[in-house]
Amino acid sequence: MSGKNLLKAIILGDSGVGKTSLMNQYVNKKFSNQYKATIGADFLTKEVMVDDKLITIQIWDTAGQERFQSLGVAFYRGADCCMLVYDVNNMKSFETLDNWRDEFLVQASPKHPESFPFIVLGNKIDLEESKRQISQKRAMAWCQSKGNIPYFETSAKEAINVEQAFQQIARNALMQEADVPEFNFPPSVSLDAEQKPDQGDCNC
């Protein structure tokens, strides 16, 4: 197990499948049907215990940039795990999972793509059964074909399996070997928020 205690998780999937809602349910225990046009989510953090170890997960939202495939490479960089979400009532959102997984592998280019910790969530299972378009069986078969990706059926609205899914992804991410930097670099310069902008020069 790696010594990491901060994990970057990103949530991918078509627009409208409930990515932001899942995040909010998990971190803030809140669900809202209303779309907030002004403030989206940047990233949310939550502390979790995984096998007696306290881990901070930092979950990055796509901020709507997924809608027209406009997530830049910077968004994917340094992800430790990736959650792929589709809506069980929407066939297209299931069919695009393949593209999202590919896109992730290309953009994030993880060192060990075959064992990279993915997880698949079939969301909105609270809606009536008659609306459902993708069976659990079919989804699980897809996950199996992609190297046994763990699969969860969730509802961000009713808080079903949300906690469990995040717990699982954190655990899997920790199992992943840490990439040890091979060179001793001068540290990179970090601009943290506490830093005050330099005051304009005096006397002018």
Next chain:
Amino acid sequence: MEELKTHYDYIILGTGIQESILASALARNNKTVLHIDGNQFYGGNECSFNFSEFLEWIMNVQKNDNKAKQSTTTNDINKFYDSYHDIDIKILSGYDIPDNEPEITNRFALQNNKIAEEFLKQTQTSVEKDKLALLKDLIKDNRQFYISLLPKMAYSRGPFIDLLIKADLGNYLEFRSMEKTYIYNNDVFENVPCTKEDVFNSKQIKVIEKRKLMKFLTFVMNYRLEKESYEEYKDKPYSEYIKTYKLNPELQQVILQAINDSEEGLEDATTEEGLASTYRYLKSLGKWGNSPLICPLYGGGSEISQAFCRSCAVYGGVYMLDQKINSLEFKNNQYHLDCELKFTGDHLISSIDYLQDQSNIEITDYHKAIIITDKPLKKNIDISIYIIPPNTINNNKNRIMLIQQGYQANCCPKSKYIIYICTKATDTSKEEIKNVIQQLFEDKNDISEKNKLDEMEGENNENIKKDEEANDNNNKNDDDDDDDDEEEEEEEEEEEASKPKAYISVIFKQSIRKQKSLETKLDKTTLTIIDDMLPGISMETPVENALSIFRQLHPEIEEIYSKPQEEEEEKEEKQEEGQKEQEEQITNENEAVEEQTQ
């Protein structure tokens, strides 16, 4: 799915750094923003490319150039490729062809190899085996390359860093400090002293010169308090004013050419401009490391754009890349945009790439080169700047600037370096750049030399890095008695054992465009055109430009990045929490939701 708005306060065309800063600032102040780019990537003319994307860009520039010559027109209004011309490609010859190529099954790798082959077909007279082997080797690490069309760094104290901190974008970007600046003098690159320590320890500067230099630099640090002492020179050339400090010609060159962020040096600057420029440089010393500049990792420009664009998206901005723009019209006081979907906007902010009427545009051309090498220009130095003043290599007319970035800037695989060359275009500038490349780099793989190294190293024949370290140790043993700084000098005077190899070198001309006059700018109050960024090293001017445009658009907003909304929301939350148990609240909310949907 959420209905997409079709009308916006602002439609922004182009995701260059300035447009992206504006997008972020507008969204943060509750303006609705639709941000569009005609390219697949972020950054506009400040973009950076992986190796395969770089090859594709070269091919596209060539195709576009040919098309322009035949004067065919397309109906896409994106003119991104129109600012790059006359591209020349040279690929190292004599590269080792592997005896048996490993079989490749990965479809991305296969695709990349195809691009390499296509590239040779289009740009070379024939597909030579050694060149294909070289390109395939480079493209293996495709995604470790971030090759920038407008490499930039930032002053550690200045408007750009201030803005990043205020906008709280520290989480999105990483920097490493630039290590050293060199200036070409007497046929070698000499280290430019960056700190007082450097000046004191320098062997190149005589004690008396040190005093004069210190006197001058100390004055510059306080120059705004001592206006009367340079009043009579204010509008005269800075070079004249510097002479009054009786500095030797080399130090005058350092001041005019090396320690500033101007595109062409301060040769033609007035004293007022020059002092401001030197001051900006000195002010940034001593914050992070020994140099005033920090280098954004992963190629810079497009990373910076992505950071600002993400912050815009988080505040509701809508992003659409890779858009073919069919038409853009102004009627009934609105902009009508027809791309993947149709939109309207009250205001339009546009980079020059999307400007249909280019008649009011003024162009300054620069000759540039991008070179990928196996070694740094100076041993063990990664992120660095090299200045060639006018008249120092084969009578070059204008100042030539080189920027080197390697693995430490996260824009290359290990033991590869990117070197960018830039100079203002003249009738001889292309030749001048060719001269510089010829002088500094090897264009052939010398096999006899490789064999020699192999013998020396025995088993470890692959690791170039090791060779260098071994050489280093030899040096240290030779001048055991010397102290540290002397050793450094020794190293500098030492002739490079072998020049870096230019695996691929690409020379091209880039047009930097700006609007001719202010009148046209104010033609329509709802239209803002963003001039191209100049190729000077720092990011200060474009940031100031973007911020001043914002102030013109919204003089009523005092603090661009104040956080009133978040605070309000927190307050709201606290009140709610005070009233109810959290769980209750959720069920209530859910019920309310259900009521609505029924």
